Amino acid sequence: MHKPHYDYIIVGNGLAGLQLALALGNDAFFNGKQIALIDPSTKSENDKTWSFWETEDSIWGKLPYKTWQKATIYSSKKEIKLNLKPYSYKSIRALDFYNYAKANLKQKHNIHFITDTVTKVSEKELVSVITETNSYTANHVFDSRVTPHFTTQNKKHTTLLQHFKGWIIRTEFPVFDDTQITMMDYRLKDGNQTTFMYVLPFSKTEALVEFTYFTENTVKESTYDSYIKHYISDYLKIENYTIAETESGVIPMTTFPFSNNNTSNITKIGTAGGWVKPSTGYSFKHTQKKVTKVVTNLKANQPPSKNLFIAKYKFYDKIFLKVLKDENHKGEWIFEQYYSKNDVNTMFRFLDEESTFTEDLKIMWSLFSFSFIKAFFRTL
Known part of the structure; x- marks a missing residue:
């Protein structure tokens, strides 16, 4: 039986997979290449918020949900006010990004969405991609699944987890100063660990309030909730509000050498490729830079992951x-x-x-x- 063949298969339609597909799709060099994106999810939920800063308007145009030019950091001892100019701090809701990417990519005749779960990727002359219902071959696979070695061999490397939960809350009356964000507020702590609050006011009556840890282990769902609740009442002094949405996540902050898992025809991308900055967990802009480099490498007939890191x-x-x-x-x-x-x-x-x-x-x-x-x- 003849397996469907693609020039490139991208496994996973997260930030890295979709940014890479957009870069390939918008470059005439790849017009003749057949590209498939495989993911079990249709990406139709707002599951996270990405934030980044930049000086000029980027390729994302009107996609940011909100932009700020002022930030505050609170430590137990002081309040630090930052004027971010010439930078702007911007937030993009994941769902807006997914919708933008899907709408853009569906117009390309050479890009194909496959809703399925990849179970195995193996390499002979061609790369074979096995899913729950089918199998495919490709000249090159970009794989965003984190290698299982990460959990087993990780003891040899320095790893912390950035884990968080956030509530998007709405208030009846205007209570937020929506001209500035709280980048980090250390006044509320879980014991002796590095924990902080992050507040993004989207309007005078709506904000994301998120409790974040930089620690080795995650905590119970109810722990994040109790700190968020405490912060809203004692620090933001808000009594009446509704929770419109919640988001949570775990990002590895690690020196684990993810890029060692790249082979000549399989390139790990996103978290699985070590694209998230280990010391901060910021990924949106780092992904954009890595994708630009990957595309340049492909066009020069170089290994996609060449010189990705400084x-x-x-x-x-x-x-x-x-x-x-x-x-x-x-x-x-x-x-x-x-x-x-x-x-x-x-x-x-x-x-x-x-x-x-x-x-x-x-x-x-x-x-x-x-x-x-x-x-x-x-x-x-």
Whole structure:
């Protein structure tokens, strides 16, 4: 029996899969290539919110749900006000992104959506992709499934989890200042761990209020809920509200070498490819950059994952994670130093992996401490 064949198969229609499909679909170079996206979900729910910052308007146009140019960080000791200009901080609702991507891709005759679950990907001359109901072959597969080795071999690597739950709440009367976000609020803590509140006011009567941990283990659903409830009543001073939606997630912050799982014809993408920035969990813009690089590589007939990572940032992320894992209570101090002692341009360029060596030194100096020196030598 003849198996359906594609030039490229993308496994998983999450952020990385859809961004990659959009980049391939919008580049005339790939017009003659047959591309399939395989995912068990039709992506018709708003399951998360992605946020990022940028100076110019990006390719996402009107997709952001809301944009801000001011942010506040609260530590137990101080309140740090940030004017983000020339940057804007933007949030995109996952459902808006899925709908945009699907509408765009369905107009392309060479792109095919297959609703199914991939059970196995194996490689001979061609890559074979087995699903629950069918099997396919491809010249190259982009696979967003996290390798099972991650959980079994992970003890050798520094790993924390960024795990969170958020409520989108609505109030009857205007209570939010929708010109600014609360990027991190450390005043409410779960014990001695790194936990913070994140507030995105979408309007004067609607906001996402999210409790986030940077820790080794996740907690019960009810734990997040009780902190969110406490924060809304005691810090936001809101008594009457309704919960319109909830979202939750777990993002690995890890030095695990995901890219070792790439082969000549299978490229791991997204979280599974190590595309999420280990020290922050930010993924939207990092994914966009990686996708641009993958497309450039394909057009130059190079391995798609060539030069996807910059060594110095991998090293910085390792040090940061080492400190945070060994001394988890230090999180508040680290972020307070980071945001109070550096200017916005330097901070965002560093997080975007676009900083100069001088800017790197400024950042290091702001975090200079015994913990970082210790972690630095351990990481060497």
